[in-house]
Amino acid sequence: MCLGIPGKVVEIYQANDMKMGKVDFGGVIKEACLEFLPDIQVGEYTIIHVGFGISQLDEEEAQRTLEMLREMEMLADELPELDQGLQV
Template identity: 70%
Template sequence: MCLGIPGKIIEIFEENGLKMGKVDFGGVVKTVCLEYIPDAQVGDYTVVHVGFGISKLNEQ
């Protein structure tokens, strides 16, 4: 079983050649790898599992 947590991307940047982002989980902000979501943009929602964004979510 895996646990994916939804969050909102609030910043995108590159670190050591990887697409990274700051993701807000209801007030807690974490740095997340966004390499698996190449079309991710600031304002998108994503499901995060062990520090990796694994899919985009519809805001609804």
């Protein structure tokens, strides 16, 4: 199953005439093209797909989603792991 994690926009700038942004995913900063999100501001959240911000979320929406993902992450930790001896 696929998964879009919200990241926080920490910087917006223009590059090659395109709206670009730096997006913070829990400390990992990724660059993304924000041209599809003309209204997005620094401090708001976005979901990035193929290097593009595809949607805009407010803080509350983003936190709810992150909370849900954290809960699932914990449940996944209780599931059996793959055999580490195999090539994956």
